[in-house]
Amino acid sequence: MLAEGKIIKSISGFYYVLSEDVVYQCRARGVFRKRKITPLVGDLVKFEADNGTDGYIIELLPRKNELVRPPIANVEQALVVFSVKEPDLSLQLLDKFLVHIEANEIEAIICFTKMDLLTATERERLFDVASLYRSLSYPIFFLSIVEQENYAPLKAYLKDKITVVAGQSGVGKSSLLNGLDTSLQIATNEISTHLGRGKHTTRHVELLPIAGGLVADTPGFSSLDLSHFNEEDLSLYFPEMKQRREKCKFRGCTHLAEPHCAVKDALKSGEIAESRYNHYVQFFNEVKETKRRY
Structure with missing residues (x-):
């Protein structure tokens, strides 16, 4: 057959x-x-x-796309999972995840976990951060194991899609999947207080049927390699820069020192967040240094 x-x-x-x-x-x-x-x-x-x-x-x-880590093909969207405490939220690492996801033409959904660990003041600061990413058209979800009702709206995004769950170790990816489908009972581990990160509880890639779609539970990791990127393409993976780069005076503008740069103009006027631009510069230099070594 x-x-x-x-x-x-x-x-x-x-x-x-x-x-x-x-x-x-x-x-x-x-x-x-x-x-x-x-x-x-x-x-x-x-x-x-x-x-x-x-x-x-x-x-x-034929494949639509393929990821190296985790090794998976035909991914349509990614749940980018970041805890707000234990470990603390790193916007630099969040932006690096988003760059990789944009480069693979995958839709990103940002999930902030462990919301129950924040004070009221810390929540307000996080909501300000979230508004920046929401303005870039990324859907945002605030999740915790004690607020299960917040999982229901997220399920609607999973139907008929292949979704990968991505994020560093210990941020609650397995807990998130258990929250989406209580029958899964995926093993979870607390943060290692000595290492400051979660243990690797997920050993292989598997597509799980959840909310009418297929979701990949993947091994956690804390760093992402930019060595295969080109400096001239990097701004394509920042949506707010991609939409402005055609207005730059010079073709191939790196948005660093060139005059009449639409991206830098938008930065000065506050249309592009300083944190995002600073991370772009860091990633650009990281790619450049990697290319120089090799």
């Missing part, structure tokens, strides 16, 4: 393919190894199933 399906889990050389509500345990044909092609969770595939539940992947269908 030749059929089409979607890889929802990959463990130890076995690929679990969902097709018409049935999951098939498949191996990949040797031709993939010879061509140095690795099937990924999220891939649409053609497969043969000879005995009902076991089979072989015959062909990978």
